[in-house]
Amino acid sequence: MISAQNTIRPRPHTTYRSFVEAHIRQSIAQCYQCGKCTAGCPVAYTMELTPRRVIRALQLGLENELENSSTMWICLSCLTCSARCPREINIAGVMEALRLATIGKKPTPDQKKFRLFHDLFIMSFQFSGRAYELGLGMAYNVMSGQFLNMASIIPGMLRRGKLAFLPHKSRGSETQHIFQRLEGQNKAMNQAEAGTK
Amino acid sequence: MIETARYAYYPGCCSKASAKEYTATTRLVCKALGIELEESPDWICCGASSAHSIDRILGIALPAHELLYAGRMKLDLVASCALCFSRLKIAAAELKDDDVRKRVGEVLGQEIPGNPDYRVMHILQVLEKHLDRIHLEKPLKGLSVACYYGCLLGRPKEVAFDDAENPQVMDRVVAALGGEPVEWGFKAECCGGSHVFTRPDIVSKLSHRLLYQAKQAGADCLAVVCPVCHSNLDAMQKSIGKEYKEEVDLPAFYITQLVGLAAGLPPRKLMFEKLFVDPMRLLRAKGLA
Numbered sequence: 148m149i150s151a152q153n154t155i156r157p158r159p160h161t162t163y164r165s166f167v168e169a170h171i172r173q174s175i176a177q178c179y180q181c182g183k184c185t186a187g188c189p190v191a192y193t194m195e196l197t198p199r200r201v202i203r204a205l206q207l208g209l210e211n212e213l214e215n216s217s218t219m220w221i222c223l224s225c226l227t228c229s230a231r232c233p234r235e236i237n238i239a240g241v242m243e244a245l246r247l248a249t250i251g252k253k254p255t256p257d258q259k260k261f262r263l264f265h266d267l268f269i270m271s272f273q274f275s276g277r278a279y280e281l282g283l284g285m286a287y288n289v290m291s292g293q294f295l296n297m298a299s300i301i302p303g304m305l306r307r308g309k310l311a312f313l314p315h316k317s318r319g320s321e322t323q324h325i326f327q328r329l330e331g332q333n334k335a336m337n338q339a340e341a342g343t344k
Numbered sequence: 345m346i347e348t349a350r351y352a353y354y355p356g357c358c359s360k361a362s363a364k365e366y367t368a369t370t371r372l373v374c375k376a377l378g379i380e381l382e383e384s385p386d387w388i389c390c391g392a393s394s395a396h397s398i399d400r401i402l403g404i405a406l407p408a409h410e411l412l413y414a415g416r417m418k419l420d421l422v423a424s425c426a427l428c429f430s431r432l433k434i435a436a437a438e439l440k441d442d443d444v445r446k447r448v449g450e451v452l453g454q455e456i457p458g459n460p461d462y463r464v465m466h467i468l469q470v471l472e473k474h475l476d477r478i479h480l481e482k483p484l485k486g487l488s489v490a491c492y493y494g495c496l497l498g499r500p501k502e503v504a505f506d507d508a509e510n511p512q513v514m515d516r517v518v519a520a521l522g523g524e525p526v527e528w529g530f531k532a533e534c535c536g537g538s539h540v541f542t543r544p545d546i547v548s549k550l551s552h553r554l555l556y557q558a559k560q561a562g563a564d565c566l567a568v569v570c571p572v573c574h575s576n577l578d579a580m581q582k583s584i585g586k587e588y589k590e591e592v593d594l595p596a597f598y599i600t601q602l603v604g605l606a607a608g609l610p611p612r613k614l615m616f617e618k619l620f621v622d623p624m625r626l627l628r629a630k631g632l633a
Binding site for chain 1: 532
């Protein structure tokens with residue numbers, strides 16, 4: 148797994164707003180709070196901070212509210228919000244930026260399962276090169292405590308030969324090298340940034 | 345004799361397990377249409393929805409690995425999975441930025457030539473392009489199909505090849521096969537994606553809505569172009585039906601299975617037995633099996 152301290156994260160003196168705006172290359176000030184993003188979001192019903200309110204929180208600098216919200220992890224990246232925004236703000240890009248910005252923080256209890264899933268998904272191909280569905284599912288169920296997740300379909304998957312028992316390997320171990328070089332690059336960039344402070 | 349068309353092909357990780365039938369029928373149909381697919385022996389995962397969520401450069405470098413292969417082969421790159429397609433095409437767009445290209449090149453351990461033009465296509469585009477090659481042995485007459493595109497073919501606009509709200513390309517393919525695409529409003533609504541692990545309640549709610557709306561629109565079946573959508577709509581369909589106390593019984597085909605069926609390929613090779621919702625009764629009723 149790529150360790151959190153080596154991933155790119157906002158430098159301590161920057162705000163979420165400046166990190167997000169740099170990521171989407173747009174200004175959050177453009178948003179006039181019409182709420183079209185929330186209206187079209189298929190998962191807004193289960194968010195404590197809806198997409199419109201996330202943008203408002205960024206405008207107002209409500210850092211704690213943003214950090215403790217699960218909105219960016221509930222976001223499915225379906226991009227309906229971005230496609231419909233009358234101000235053409237890439238709202239799904241805002242959610243992506245908030246995931247990246249908070250990845251170095253300790254997850255809240257609700258954020259934990261989403262972070263666990265993504266970490267395990269990455270692990271499932273980091274060494275073999277290709278994602279390993281059965282391993283991912285078993286590891287996720289055990290580590291999240293949701294033991295019976297998808298239990299109803301597993302016999303059917305097995306009967307239809309739709310689960311591979313062993314991971315499928317890519318020729319060469321390119322992913323391992325990619326992760327090693329990425330860690331090196333991120334470390335160097337974080338050090339360079341620390342040096343210029 | 346039709347000229348052979350050649351593409352680099354990215355099968356994606358689901359091709360080895362949960363979406364075997366999609367890859368197998370993609371190959372089968374392409375072969376029948378005289379389309380050659382060149383698979384890289386060392387393709388790696390595109391990172392799906394996880395890589396770009398934890399590291400920006402990782403989310404570009406993983407699909408870029410495959411773009412470089414297609415570039416070396418001087419071929420357009422085709423993906424059958426909508427998510428792989430999206431990640432590959434987003435990476436191709438991101439590589440136009442000099443700083444991103446330099447960093448990704450470092451991570452991949454090879455220099456990426458400036459001004460790259462990596463062309464990425466989804467299998468739907470390839471099928472539409474070569475529609476005239478399909479010899480209709482068994483037109484899908486009387487089969488009402490709800491074409492389900494999912495989130496990623498019409499959005500974001502930088503990589504989309506169809507309308508964000510009312511995409512049409514699959515409808516045109518189904519119509520060309522002699523089938524009847526139904527009008528419905530949920531073609532590009534989300535199925536819940538990988539939340540089937542983390543928040544299965546979300547997948548149930550969203551996929552139930554899709555199945556219900558397709559049925560309301562008068563569809564006999566769904567046509568799907570993404571392994572994750574497919575597993576949510578097909579494999580999970582029974583448990584979703586139980587949860588919402590109504591049986592849906594809506595077979596969900598991969599589009600390539602429908603093309604193969606119309607082209608008269610032998611049904612046992614189209615792997616209908618891999619589907620959770622058995623389509624045989626429907627196909628027999630329509631005189632297609």
